[in-house]
Amino acid sequence: MTDYPRIKTVGLSGVLITFGEKMGEAANRATLAFRAAIDAEDWPEVRESTMSLVSVFLLVDLVETPAEAVIERTGDLLASRDWYAAPLPLGRTLWHVPTVYGTDLAPQLEEAAQVAGVDPDEAVRQISGSRVRVLTIGFAPGQPYLGELPEVWNIPRQQALTKSVPAGALVIAIKQLVLFTGATPTGWRHIGQTAFENFRPAAEKPFALNPGDELIFPAISAAELATIRAKDSSGDGGATREVLA
Template sequence: MTEKSKRPLIRTVGLSGILITFAERMNESANRAALAFRAAVDAEHWPEVRETSTSLVSTFLEIDLAITPIDAITERIEDLLSQQDWTSAPLPAGRTLWHVPTVYGTDLAPQLEEAAAVAGVDPDAAIAEISTSRVRVLTIGFAPGQPYMGELSETWNIPRQEGLTKSVPRGALVIAIRQLITFTNASPTGWRHIGQTAFENFRPGTPNPFALAPGDELVFPSITPQEFDRISRKDTSGNGGATHEVLA
């Protein structure tokens, strides 16, 4: 599949299901298509589909292809794909918008200045842009509940660092390739640590252990280290002082 054709590529994944891919690389419209098409398949309630999920630019349908005729299910997928341009489809309703308080720089997030230098901007300008940018959860991966969020402006199309940071703490906000991640748990990373939150993505033992889902949106407003310390001590909900609302 080429970017120009914009024709989704339908492939089987062994006997476990079918992958519908909307682009060769990450872009906003392809991610939009993957989210919207997944919602459309869910609304169809096809009995053969056990579960659906998305990656950055693809929708996966879990289907037992050992017992499901591939031609019949592929025809149904193609028919649904033909009904609209999924790259400009509305995003699914019922998503959540989060405002997550974040400390930028300081000893809590020591690589902000380095990231700003790589991007070619002043650290204060970096904070002003990133803290007001509204990003979407593109996919969940690497660790339970861990979101890849974007896309930021082209300014932040910066590479991963060449080395590896031995560990960043839970709630760390890191940046690379126009995307942000908040870490579920302490972990090594090649992404630069620019902010620190008290937000918990993974909440085992609760009815909804993943706080975020693909399609949710987030803003990371800037707070002081003193505000962060107060939130860390007082907010035991896992929200880390965050507020949220349902998007229509």
């Protein structure tokens, strides 16, 4: 981490603070903590903050506000603590999202297990027992990237493209899970199926999940998922939640 964090301007639209060359727990933790601190500072020149896996972007009009001033102020905040060891933001939510693994609802579980070198039952045990963090949200509205999983799940994307997986699909690659918010093509393997809707455009809060939230995907049967779909119109897909201190 000796070369990080880094600050650079992005044209005249703002500054980008990067905490690592690639995804890692410490870099993502720093990103989450620093973004929360920026939002708490409520600097008037920062119109919006957004984040990726390992970086924070501050939307600032660099015509109106000199870049040097923003960089200096940002640098002072960066120097104020060790962001890689900073606590995660308060008020996050832990979700338990019921999930069907395998079957015709999630047909690539066995393939993913084979690539990882475990049998399908062990794959379900490991994945359903993992507690993963919302690392960032992107690619499609409300779509969360979740991780990280144990090293055995550092499997590559498939070479062919699956034409479409449905909303609520749980897919896997490179030690991460993605929970799809709509029917979408993907190169990640479809291993689980939920009824969870993270993108709720008609709701006051259109995204149920926030970066830093955590999820567990306990295994259920296809019949149980059908019951959830018939009875739950909230979008939670039978999920329960608790606030993390």
